[in-house]
Amino acid sequence: MTHIGDLMRMAPVIPVLVIDDLDEAKPLAEALVAGGLRVLEVTLRTECAPDAMRAMAEVEGAIVGAGTVNTAADFETAKAAGAQFIVSPGLTPSVADAVTQAGLPFLPGVATAGDIMRGLEMGLDHFKFFPAVAAGGVPALKALAAPFAGCRFCPTGGVGADNAREWLAIEQVLCVGGSWVAPRGGEPEWITRLAREACGLTA
Numbered sequence: 250m251t252h253i254g255d256l257m258r259m260a261p262v263i264p265v266l267v268i269d270d271l272d273e274a275k276p277l278a279e280a281l282v283a284g285g286l287r288v289l290e291v292t293l294r295t296e297c298a299p300d301a302m303r304a305m306a307e308v309e310g311a312i313v314g315a316g317t318v319n320t321a322a323d324f325e326t327a328k329a330a331g332a333q334f335i336v337s338p339g340l341t342p343s344v345a346d347a348v349t350q351a352g353l354p355f356l357p358g359v360a361t362a363g364d365i366m367r368g369l370e371m372g373l374d375h376f377k378f379f380p381a382v383a384a385g386g387v388p389a390l391k392a393l394a395a396p397f398a399g400c401r402f403c404p405t406g407g408v409g410a411d412n413a414r415e416w417l418a419i420e421q422v423l424c425v426g427g428s429w430v431a432p433r434g435g436e437p438e439w440i441t442r443l444a445r446e447a448c449g450l451t452a
């Protein structure tokens with residue numbers, strides 16, 4: 250099984266995608282992969298998200314997972330759509346059990362020390378820090394990460410081209426998540442350019 254840490258190390262940014270129009274899904278994946286971003290999080294926030302995941306998985310090189318997996322039922326939807334990894338804004342036993350039993354890479358959201366401790370009790374040590382800016386920004390994650398040296402993070406929520414480097418400079422941050430690399434309705438050429446710029450963030 251691919252470990253979530255391996256996916257987090259593939260590029261500095263995991264695009265967080267909200268797809269309204271199924272026809273845009275495959276061109277969007279092509280544009281992001283062309284720009285160097287292969288790990289794609291499709292949020293289950295729109296009706297077409299499961300079909301969008303199926304369409305995007307046809308793109309060579311794309312690794313398509315589901316985000317906004319808030320319940321065990323959402324997990325079943327994601328699994329049926331072929332999700333290769335699972336992202337959740339939070340951490341609950343029902344979602345964590347379902348994902349780990351299925352053996353899929355899992356990136357649950359945490360925002361407090363208690364969240365991280367519950368994750369560690371479940372055998373998890375890679376987390377989304379969400380909502381990154383609203384939960385206190387870079388100083389909050391630095392303080393939170395200090396007692397949990399073995400944990401790794403993907404800050405998401407308010408991260409953009411203007412502040413991503415600051416987050417990526419934190420030793421325990423493997424990548425960031427964000428929607429800025431794929432603005433809704435953006436032209437593919439523009440999205441490829443944004444993806445290339447995102448790939449250069451750790452250069």
Ligand SMILES: O=C[C@H](O)COP(=O)(O)O
Pocket residue numbers: 265405406407408426427428429
């Ligand atoms: O809910 C928001 C997503 O996690 C992405 O956040 P963002 O649009 O601030 O990048």
Ligand SMILES: CC(=O)C(=O)O
Pocket residue numbers: 292316317318336337338339358377379405
């Ligand atoms: C925000 C978030 O973590 C998600 O939609 O999965």
